[in-house]
Amino acid sequence: MNKPNLSSIESLLSTGNKFALTETQYHKETSATMPKNFYYLKNNSAVAKLAKRYGFKIELQEKTILFEKEDK
Secondary structure, eight states: OOOOOOHHHHHHHHTTOOOOOOHHHHHHHHSSOOOSOHHHHHHTSHHHHHHHHTTOOOOOOOOOOOOOOOOO
16 A cells, blocks of 8 residues: 555645545545555544644545335
């Protein structure tokens, strides 16, 4: 895994505004793949430490598939 270039994320954090990045956007901004381990990503990764330094926390939103019975 490449070491992420966090300069563009740091500039977003410095605005103090809430924002979100998809996995594709993260890769585009950092030239690295997003860590697969969610605990590591939220707590110990370089981006998590940078976010904490700016007073942010990382929350993850996963895709959800809901299966419901169709009415007949």
